[in-house]
Amino acid sequence: MTDTIRANGSATPASTKDRVLIFDTTLRDGEQCPGATMTFEEKLEIAELLDTMGVDIIEAGFPIASEGDFEAVSEIARRSKRSTIAGLARAITADIARAGEAVRHAGRPRIHTFVSTSPIHLEHQMRKTQDEVLEIITRTVAQARNLVEDVEWSAMDATRTPLDYLCRATEAAIRAGATTINLPDTVGYATPDEYRMMFASVRERVPNADKAIFSAHCHNDLGLAVANSLAAIEGGARQVECTLNGIGERAGNAALEEVVMALRVRGDVLPYDTGIDATMLMRASKTVSNACSFPVQYNKAIVGRNAFAHESGIHQDGMLKNQSTYEIMTPASVGVTKTSLVMGKHSGRAAFRSKLKEMGYDLGDNQLEDAFTRFKALADRKKHVYDEDIEALVDDNIATAHDRVKLVSLTVIAGTRGPQRATMKLDVEGRIVTEEVEGNGPIDAIFNAIKTIVPHEASLELYDVHAVTEGTDAQAEVTVRLTHEGFSVTGRGADPDTLVSSAKAYLVALNKLMAKGVRLHAQAAAE
Numbered sequence: 001m002t003d004t005i006r007a008n009g010s011a012t013p014a015s016t017k018d019r020v021l022i023f024d025t026t027l028r029d030g031e032q033c034p035g036a037t038m039t040f041e042e043k044l045e046i047a048e049l050l051d052t053m054g055v056d057i058i059e060a061g062f063p064i065a066s067e068g069d070f071e072a073v074s075e076i077a078r079r080s081k082r083s084t085i086a087g088l089a090r091a092i093t094a095d096i097a098r099a100g101e102a103v104r105h106a107g108r109p110r111i112h113t114f115v116s117t118s119p120i121h122l123e124h125q126m127r128k129t130q131d132e133v134l135e136i137i138t139r140t141v142a143q144a145r146n147l148v149e150d151v152e153w154s155a156m157d158a159t160r161t162p163l164d165y166l167c168r169a170t171e172a173a174i175r176a177g178a179t180t181i182n183l184p185d186t187v188g189y190a191t192p193d194e195y196r197m198m199f200a201s202v203r204e205r206v207p208n209a210d211k212a213i214f215s216a217h218c219h220n221d222l223g224l225a226v227a228n229s230l231a232a233i234e235g236g237a238r239q240v241e242c243t244l245n246g247i248g249e250r251a252g253n254a255a256l257e258e259v260v261m262a263l264r265v266r267g268d269v270l271p272y273d274t275g276i277d278a279t280m281l282m283r284a285s286k287t288v289s290n291a292c293s294f295p296v297q298y299n300k301a302i303v304g305r306n307a308f309a310h311e312s313g314i315h316q317d318g319m320l321k322n323q324s325t326y327e328i329m330t331p332a333s334v335g336v337t338k339t340s341l342v343m344g345k346h347s348g349r350a351a352f353r354s355k356l357k358e359m360g361y362d363l364g365d366n367q368l369e370d371a372f373t374r375f376k377a378l379a380d381r382k383k384h385v386y387d388e389d390i391e392a393l394v395d396d397n398i399a400t401a402h403d404r405v406k407l408v409s410l411t412v413i414a415g416t417r418g419p420q421r422a423t424m425k426l427d428v429e430g431r432i433v434t435e436e437v438e439g440n441g442p443i444d445a446i447f448n449a450i451k452t453i454v455p456h457e458a459s460l461e462l463y464d465v466h467a468v469t470e471g472t473d474a475q476a477e478v479t480v481r482l483t484h485e486g487f488s489v490t491g492r493g494a495d496p497d498t499l500v501s502s503a504k505a506y507l508v509a510l511n512k513l514m515a516k517g518v519r520l521h522a523q524a525a526a527e
Ligand SMILES: CC(=O)SCCNC(=O)CCNC(=O)[C@H](O)C(C)(C)COP(=O)(O)OP(=O)(O)OC[C@H]1O[C@@H](n2cnc3c(N)ncnc32)[C@H](O)[C@@H]1OP(=O)(O)O
Pocket: 029, 032, 062, 064, 065, 066, 089, 090, 091, 092, 114, 115, 116, 125, 126, 156, 186, 249
């Protein structure tokens, strides 16, 4: 039966694909990344999430490392429901005993023991010969196997180990009882082809290879961790070791969410299943990020905040027509609420119109065109254009559509050496009038200039400024209330320049007064 994977990432239910086990080491290798230490409670919370989302093996810690690690591994083992719980141990009797003690409470306990196999490590770190290490492997794997049925053995620095010796070490580990053989790219050195070939060769050359499951564990020093993990699967690995958000020693490990979604989305060329409920990925990523105070980079695949955000007009237009134009999986398939079309300088009319509709505005073609021009001008000056910015400029736009007095330009000289001076150019019903006026402060100068061009007796009841959006380039929204002859009107103006928004707000209020038929000198001036 052919199993299909749809582009939105959902697998057909009856799968006949090979199963790849997901071994999560967020709590062990992940915690090894500088600054990522997690508390006991945070580890329990993460382990519970991993168990619920279908992680096959949770490496809960390195029990000999500290009393805290031992306690965390023991408690996670006690609370585990479906997942196998692994504890890491060096090829040292005391480490293995401690790991065995910590995981024994689990329904499915595993001891994961490791030793170096590469010449560099043997010479400089272990200071042992190859034969001595072979003897250590046989002894320590057997010790672990006496404690638990499920023993994983890792050849630390496998990718810098001569193939012959790697095969001999693997054979010895399986003979001593290892049920999983992990061949890590400890220093992130391998390329995908090399890593795939290494698995294929070891599995072919080691006589008892079929007695163990082979596992990949990749570091990201060259940014190849996920690619190498997928290559390992093609070489015969059926367990992938990874971490949420790809955290881990140095540049980190293969990211669980990327491995899982690569297998899900590209099932056509990688026909393998995992047991992961991918809709929990976003939540799990956030939990880990919060626990270790490690922000997720914006453009991180799958769980970065831009992973389902589109800013450019052409992409947004495509997305509005059909999501498959620019998304290879749905946000829902990884637990992200929705795609976002971010309004910015690269956005086009299609997205702008859709955004306005979503915000409840129904503008005619001319108004829309006008608002779009102003939006582009704003987006050129401002890094983030929020909904509130758009709201402010559209309100401003609607209000000014029938204005009799319009702002043409404004220049203000302000600073410590007063008096402040405003040079204002207004379009008064088609007539351009310019005045340069002083004031007690820049706002006073601006309002005096308006009064000079459009004489009136309305009094200023309220002047209020607030930032509509965040940052030093935030839109300033100014509210002005004018009263005259019992009429009270409010005008709002928005602009990144507070002085310009003040002038706009005043003029909106003044135009409203005129629209109400209030007799101002302005009408006389304009006539
Ligand atoms: C590739 C990896 O991610 S491996 C896991 C790395 N993770 C960690 O190291 C985190 C936890 N580690 C620790 O808390 C400490 O390093 C401990 C408790 C394990 C050991 O602490 P110490 O006894 O003080 O040793 P220290 O860390 O200084 O040195 C490591 C020792 O282990 C030896 N060693 C390293 N790996 C192995 C191994 N797989 N099997 C046996 N011995 C090993 C080293 O040769 C060195 O031995 P030496 O002191 O005789 O030279």
